[in-house]
Amino acid sequence: MNEISKLDENVLLIILSLKDNAYIVTIKTKLEKYLNKNISLGTLYLSLKRLTRDGYIFTKIGEAVSKQGGRAKKYYRLTPSGVMKLKEIRRLHMLMWKNFDNLADKALENR
């Protein structure tokens, strides 16, 4: 399995959390809100491009709705392998962070 960057990981999680409403505007807004920093459109676009290429997400053109000038949007969804990737990352994380509180406290006490 390919390593993916922290940004790509976050984008995946955001898309997952947005469920049916993940398109470029919502992804960007939510990502910026969570990370509390500006993510440029280009950065996001390239990340989405990478994830699509690696098969973690797929796109779907939505139908034009009367709201917002009646434009069709491009929605992003996770593929099964995208979900698997997130699971894998989470498993690794859990492994790494196991017993963190305990260890951290001890490290501080020993000083």
Add this chain to the structure above:
Amino acid sequence: MKKNRPPAAGQKFLRKMLPFNERKYITEGLEDLFAINLKDRGKALTLLWYWKEILCTTIVMIKDNLIGSVIMLKDYLKIAFRNMRKNKFYTLINFISLTMGITGSLLVLLFIDHELNYDKFHVNQENIYRMILEHPVKFAKGRTIFSSTPPAMKEAMVNEFPEIINASRYKNGPGIIKCDNDIYAVNNFKYVDPEFLSIFSFPLFNGDPGTVLSEPFSLVITEKEAIKLFGYQDPIGKTIIADGKYEFTIKGVLKDLPVKTCFDIGFLAPIETLSSIRGKDYLINWGNISFELFVELRANTDLMEFENKLPNFIKRHGYTGNPKDHYMFQEVSDVHLIGEEIDIVDNRRIQTLLLYSAVAFLILLIACLNYMNLTTARSTVRSKEVSIRKVVGAKRLELIKQFIGESIILSLLALIISLTVVRLVLPYFNDFINRELAFAAVFNAKIFITLLFLSITVGIVSGAYPAFYLSSFMPQKILKGSYSYNKKSGVISRNTLIIIQYVISIVLIICTFGIYDQIRYMSEMDPGFSKDCILTIGLRDQDLSSQAFLDELKKYPNIIAGAYSNGTPVRTWGGDLPDWEGQTEDEKETLFLNMQVENEFFDFYDIPIVEGEIFTRENTGPENRQYILNETAVKTIGWENPIGKRFRRGVIVGVVKDFHYSSVRNRIKPLWISRLSGKGRILSLKIASNDITSTLKHIENTWKKFSVNYPFSYSFIDEQINSMYETERKLGTSMTFCSLIAIVIATIGLFGLTSFIAEQKTKEISIRKVLGATVPNILKMFSGEVSLWIFLATIIAVPSAWFITAKWLNSYAYRTHLSLLSVVSAALIAQLIAVVAVCMHVFKTARKNPIDSLRYE
């Protein structure tokens, strides 16, 4: 709604950056975000946010693109090398021709760089000037410039003009020096002012540059000369004898001069020495303009203004030269390139540079055309690759980039090989152009960048046409197999390229022949005097200029005759602006050359007297002299009956037939001859043509009996005549070489192309053979087409070659014309080479058994 839209320019820019299928969603997304922001933060902040967004996106996209193209580059490189390996033959042809072209240009580039950078190493280089004199003289085509000043001018200028920091005179010194009983002839002994060493950056090994030249008869010597004279002993304090009687003491050693300087210095002595040798007045007069003057000016001096002050200045000081003389400043770095020329418009050095550059450019062009030709010819082979790339989604621009990239790679490789080749041939090239170019100059930043730029340009130029051609293929047609490669346009342009190549080659060949025509014409032309088995000896020693010496020589049977003179038919003695009976104001500035001879001279050199007689009276002084003119002089003056007319301070007694006393490049100029007064400086000897070696030995032995202070040297008249045509001969050699390279490159190109066509037409050939065609039939078929091309090329080439040759010949006063033979033989050579190249290849294919190529399984 409209108000809430982001700036149109930004949106448009964003669209440009994004791939087609993503544009819509991204720009619309940004539009939505803009609207949301506008609600929350207000107009100004939103706009700020928007542009920041665009900027960040741009940066990210550029980064991404760069990474992408590096990856593609790796891919292109791989494909390029695979292609080269697959088509070794064609690659080799392209490679060889590009290498030849680049090597040629590289040599020329080095040469030009060398020539343009003389005397640039002096610290104050941009403020150092040489005084030059524009001198009105008739019979010169352009301006006439001399670097001559009177000796007193230096002191006066330094005193009067605050613009001058330092000034130094420069004059040739003695020609003979004696050191530990060895005698040397030198031409690099110069007299200078002590300031010379502070104006120019010629460092001393030891000694103070300010004082080493302060006393008369002190001497500074270069390292090279010191080693020659004294071996590895310390030369300081040693003495040498110059011209047999003047003793100089060595006070300092100069580091050897850099190669790129106009100065030829081995010995430097203070110019004040001359007032001890020649008398007190020698250095303070305003009449003898035989000194060069170098000045160092303050930075930012207005030269024009300064030059305008000079006419008044020299007049005030009693300058006795021509009142129309005009002094000017010449930058020291121009001295080498422009120098001192009778006809500055006709500057040979600059012309040679231009000529070499033009020829190098043409050769490079032929090499580029070769590449275009072979690559487009091979397009069938690569059309499938192109189609597949296109089907998979390559855009045309990417394909163009790929093909141009390939040619750039090839030309860069050629550059590397060229560097090696140049390294190897540079010594021979140096020998040929009489310079010392250093290979290390290649790595000088300026040249290196020019080189890289050159080979990349060559890559782009030669790759561009194939790139556009190849990338224009329609994949569906090619992959279906319905595409016809023999599309008319492709064939025509390929023929055109071949024709252009041959036009260039034929022009070069014809010009080369033209040059040789002129050389032959010049050397076969009757110079108007006899030149066989005549040698001249320069006599510096007064003891040699005596009848006794000649009598002693004549005792040897092989020495037939001898004559003393100042000046020989090959080299006149000097020039002046004489006056004569009935001279008009307008004729006052007519340049006459002159020489002084003994009466035997005319018989000796077989120069006929056409009117009057030879000298009847001894030459006793400047008054009442007898003069003999040449025919041109009489014509110039316009006398019908010249005998007895007053000329200078004497009378005309005779007229000689015109003879060519210098290169036939120049028209014969008016000449006056007077009788030798006192000792002659040149002895001409006519010797028998057998056993020349022992005759020379005898002359040398006799010389040694008469002179102990001077080394023996001689030269033959016909050699002197030949050396006048050295420039032409070198031009001829280099043009031969260049046209050879041109025709070779063009021919290997043609060779490659026919081999390809033959490959393509294997089936056609086989079917023709099956139907009864013979090998000669097939050869005729192919070579007929090629002959037509070459014929066309010849038709185009002849007028332009004729024009160029005529233009070149125009600079010769006595010239031949381009002979029909030269034109025809050039055309035939080109035809022959082309047809042979074609036949060699087609022959191979034509001889094959047709079954091999027609059978399917």
